Amino acid sequence: MLIKSYLSLLRPNRTAEHVFQLLPTFLRRCVLGRSPYASRLPCGLAGVCLSGLLRASSNWPSLRRVSDSLPLLENLSRSEAELKMRAFTIPACRRASLFLRGRRERGRQRRSEISICSDSIDGLNSPKVKIFDRDLKRKQRDRAAWLVHPGDSFVNSVAENLLDRLEDCKITFPTALCLGGSLQAIKYLMQGHGGIKNLIMMDTSYDMVKLCKDAEKDISNENIDTSFVVGDEEFLPVKESSLDLVISCLGLHWTNDLPGAMIQCRLALKPDGLFLAAILGGETLNPRLSPLAQVRDAGNLLTRAGFTLPGVDVDQYTVKYENALQLIEHLRSMGENNALLQRNTVLKRETALATAAVYQSMFGAEDGTIPATFQVIYMAGWKEHPSQQKAKRRGSATISFQDIQKQFDS
């Protein structure tokens, strides 16, 4: 009976659920890692057999094949769809292989991690290194949403600065996408800047999006049609050439593949669309573990992503705290905790407090407060459009600098 049911697996169009239900309960629990025997039995062997059988059936997503039924990536050119699909299925298959291992192994694998996938959205063969644990970052942002901090002056000033740049533009931006970071601050301070009619709020964490959605009832934003999406900045669920504006306020410095994310933003923009981002820069909380973009790299990032007329500027904010633990609290409420894959997961109480003591003596001012610097890099880039000024062709100069100098000297 069991043999017959397994033979029927080899029939095409068998989905993963059907296979799962055909397994005896004991093996099902092993596969899910819930049985206490999961790590002791040859679960790996069961997993290998299962995955082999499933790949033989046609419904398992495979790395080599582009899936036909992706409702979100409509109207893309074939090569771009393929690139996006490859970027999309790699995490799915990694997830599947973690799912089939035992629970103990899963913990061990996560700790010793820098996994390198040789795939990249921009077509170059640069390996995509995973530095940040995106899953953990999502959980940290969930918790940040619970620790509501509406009067956060630092985040509010960054958001205001960013939205001010919209005032410098003559054109309006009817459709806008707001990528994660400080969504609430952007919402509160929007106030009709830039003539935005349709606003899409996107974040990896469901709780953060829900918080914005609930807060929407309090703000009377006439004429702004807001929609809320839970999505990853590295896999934008947006149609190509559909947005006028992409804003990200302190959201993009936790992406593993920042150039890739910016390229996807550029693809999502209409011609003559604007990309505005504020990210934390390299001088933040110096000396620092987490790799942050330097100012000199910001311009390169914009040109690599294909934006024209790039503009970068830097702002340094110094925030004072009573003690180091308050600094940590503030970082937690912004969702900026450490999410590196290479991190110690254990922190003893005395270590934390001893560190606070050392921090106090090293960096403390006379009145006992601790200053912390946040360097914010504002980046602006436009998608190509024939109306934008371009650099002149080499050799087309009509006046030399010497003539200009003579004119000024005389």
Next chain:
Amino acid sequence: MLYVFGRNVFLRNVDMKEKKTASLFQRIIVNCRAQAKDYGSCVAGKLPEVEHNMCLKEFLALKNCMQNMVRKKT
């Protein structure tokens, strides 16, 4: 309906745990200021040559004070 109720209870418990730890840390910082200052100045003075158990005496004094704080609550 039940799921929402469970989630609210979970969040309330997380909230209470946060408040407890936060208040404990505040108490430690306020009451152990002298020991913390000693330890901090000891380490800061010896930088950048940092070794394990360099300021052990001061660290133990600080740890003692912390444990007293924790014990006083319970």
